[in-house]
Amino acid sequence: MVQAAAVLEDFEAPAGVDPLFTLVETIEALSLARTVDQVAAVVRSAARRITGADGVAFVLRDVDQCWYLDEDAIGPLWKGLRFPMTACISGWAMLNKQTAIIPDIYADDRIPHDAYRPTFVKSLVMTPVRPADPIAAIGAYWSVERQPTQDEVVKLQIMARATAGALENAQMYASLTETLERRKFLLRELDHRCKNTLAAVQSIADQTLRKAVSPATFVEAFNGRLSALSRAHELLTRQEWGRARLNDVLEQALSPFGEVDGARISLQGPAIALAPETSVSVHMTVHELAVNAAKHGALTTEDGRVEITWSVDMAQEHREVVLEWRESGGPPVSMPTRAGFGMRLIEGGLARDLHGECDVDFAPEGLRFTLRVPLSPRIALA
Incomplete structure (x- = not known):
């Protein structure tokens, strides 16, 4: 890369050097380019010296547009601008897969004359890069009407062929770099998730053991919570660890306790x-x-029912998600004499994490749990 940078930053052949040598040096510099901008830097400067043109433009194909990426000229051309493929000569060269040689631009109806009048251009050569399937074009411009020589055209076409390879190399290099960065990101993300999961398991084990009345109750509660954590991770894996729908999370959590079909367990709410x-x-x-x-x-009973509903309260200054868990048809409910890890998690953990509040009501006809949390990047309308 050091060698490539040196060639690209100081690409100036000694005075009197044969243009053929300059062409060879250009091809060498293109082979060392690692980005599209570096390719453009070589082309815009080298093409002027090789052809003796008063200006050169490097044009990329951007779907159905021509993007004038870079230029080197005695006056401003169209650097940074985009034009429809059908509205400029570079687009014509790419669409027709052939070099356009125009001694007098104002005598050629392929030229958008209004776009050229503010410029110095009187004649030009535009050659496509990778003629079989053009991905770019190189334009050489002169400030006088003239017939470009066969030698100038051939050298420009040779440079275009070398440029095609350089662009493909740049794309491959960018893809490889992106893949390596993605790999590093995934490894960091995996490390982060593993640490979080281990911390969660450690906390579950510690809190479950503190409240367990016997080894058997500890094993039952601990295994159940580990299974729940596993199912949560299974759902997120299917979502590629992106955002998950609340409805899907609830269905996954409730699946071991019965079919979520509306008969005994029902879900209802917006996305x-x-x-x-x-x-x-x-x-x-x-x-x-x-x-x-x-x-x-x-x-615990055949007639028992659990209804989970949620809505967005628009009346609040900051919109809130309100989730309610309502039980009915079960045995009479009373306040527990001791709060285990599970009840402490129900009463505080989620609300605290989402900067909201919750209420647990041990009503005789059935437990009621209400959670109110503000909309945020962590919980939002889908």
């Missing part, structure tokens, strides 16, 4: 998107609610 870490927190909280319902609440 809400959750950030990955929020998806895990919601999943774990709903798992604890379901475990409690299966052991002590509505899911």
Whole structure:
């Protein structure tokens, strides 16, 4: 790369050097270019010396437009501008896959004369880069009407062929660089997620052990929570660890406790998107609610029912998501005499994480859980 930079930054052949040598040196510099901008830098300067032109433009094909990426000329041309392929001579050269040789631009109807009048250009040669499937074009311009020589045209075409290879190399290099950066990012992300998962498992184990009344109850509760964490990660993996829908997270969390079909467990609410870490927190909280319902609440009886609804409260100054868990048809409910890890997670963890608030009501007819959290990047309308 050091050698490439040196060639590209100081690309000036000694006075009196044969143009053929300059062409060879140009091809060498193009072979060392690693970016499209570096390719353009070589082309714009070298093409002027090789052809003796008063100006050179390097034009990239951008779908159905011509993008005048760079230029080297005695006066301004169209650097940075884009034109329709059908409205400029560079587009004609690429669409027709052939070199345009124009001794007098005002005598050729392929030239958009109004675009050229503010410039010095009187004659030109425009040759496509990679004629079989053009991806760019090189234009050489003169300030006088003249017939470009066969030697000038051939040298420009040779440079165009070398430029095609250089552009393909630049694209491959950019793709490789992007792949390597992506690999580094994925490794960092994997490390981060593994550490977070291990920390979560450690916390679950510690908190479950503190409240377990026997080894058997510890194993049952710990295994259940690990399974819930695993299911949450399974859902996020299917989503490529992007945002997950609240409805999908709830269905995944409730799947071990019965079919979510409206008969015993029902879900209803608008489309809400959750950030990955929020998806895990919601999943774990709903798992604890379901475990409690299966052991002590509505899911212990055939007539028991759990309804989960959510909505967006637009009346608040800051819009809020309101999620409600309502149980009915189960045995009479009473306030527990001791709060285990699961109940502490239900009562505080999720609300605290999302800067909201929650309420747990042990009503005799069935437990009620209400969560209110503001819309944010972590929980938003889908």
